[in-house]
Amino acid sequence: MQLDPRGVRFAAAITTVVLAVVLITGSGWLVLAQAVVFALPALFGMRFSPYGALFRVAVGPRLAPPTETEDPEPVRFSQTVGLVFTVVAAVGYLAGLTALGVVATALALAAAFLNAAFGFCLGCEMYGLIARARGARTA
């Protein structure tokens, strides 16, 4: 399934709002819910993205057909990165390690905002850096 890039950014915008609310309320349960939202597409594929489904049902039909589409694999990878950060954040908040929760949520917020506002995929960029660091270690 090719993705509508506007749907990807729509999902990132909702994620941005959710993560901002997490930081303001300090709610471990809300960031855990966001982790579940990341886990579904990360584990089962982009068609299971709840925000993506919301876009397809409520927003997409009101817009013109997409002029370009996006491959799902990079986006799915970024959902996996988001999953890792939000799980760490949920553990932090719920275990009373608030500083850990704040830092992990802040990083996820930065990534979601860059995607929503600039179409820039931080998780995807990290993949290259991780690959490079791995190469440096094994060289």
Added chain:
Amino acid sequence: MSLTGAIVVVAVLAVATVVGLVLRSRSGRIRTTAGRTAAGWQLAGVTPGPDDRVLLLQLSSPVCTPCRQTAAQLTELAGRPGLRHVEVDIGERPEAARTLDVMRTPTTIAFSRDGRELLRVSGVPRRQELLDALDTELSAAR
């Protein structure tokens, strides 16, 4: 309610906005890097043919939407005489990214026939700007 949390939100959004604007302004812009030398043709695994003037070595990663747009564009450009395009996946060949000091994908580096680095572009290159920048090299010695 957490005042600290609210401050963190504002700070993160401010920093991310600056980062985003910097990245956007750099994306697709040609940076002249003439003078550096690197074994671009060897890294690409190709020997310049008699008519090859410029190698466009594209460093990509597997999870990278703009890499695919860049590849499509450069493949089309490589139909022109004198231009070669080779894509290297830094997931498979991380040493290429280190040798060429590349932090982001896609990064495209142009090498002259004799191995001089001419320019590099991070992000999807702007087609006409790239062709203009390579014009001298492509028309030289023809």
